Amino acid sequence: MSSIFAKIIRREIPSEILLENEHVIAIKDINPVAPIHILIITKKQIPSIQELADEDSFLLHEVTKAAKALAKKLNLSHYRLLTNCGEDAGQTVFHLHFHLISGRVLEGMA
Ligand code: 5GP
DSSP states (O other), rough: OOOOOHHHHHTSOOOOEEEEESSSEEEEEEOOOSEEEEEEEEESSSSSGGGGGGGGGGHHHHHHHHHHHHHTTTTTTOEEEEOOOSSGOOOSSSSOEEEEEEESSOOOOO
16 A cells, blocks of 8 residues: 555655655655654655564665755754654654654653
8 A cells, every 4th residue: 555655755745855865755744843844754665663674774874864964954953853653652654754853942752
């Protein structure tokens, strides 16, 4: 089944793309929780980090490289990079993605 992010990757649904390469795409979140809220999405459709196979672990490096490039491009002094894994953790789209959140002081995780 095709996720909403797969449709975004295929340009079937519009989005504001900030970075894209062979492995990942970074878009603005449609419902931002901070002035900067970017989703870094793996192009490979993996449901969550829990299903990430060893041979795909390089994708985590691709995600961190993208986060660093975005932080540099947007001149971010600080940011939070996180992934929700499972419904009870707040995951709503079952296609591996990381939230890059910044643009304000971020409260503790509590
Ligand atoms: P999750 O809850 O799975 O960790 O994160 C999913 C994120 O995707 C949410 O922050 C939500 O706002 C965002 N989102 C859902 N649908 C769309 C969409 O069609 N376009 C964009 N840009 N973001 C979306």
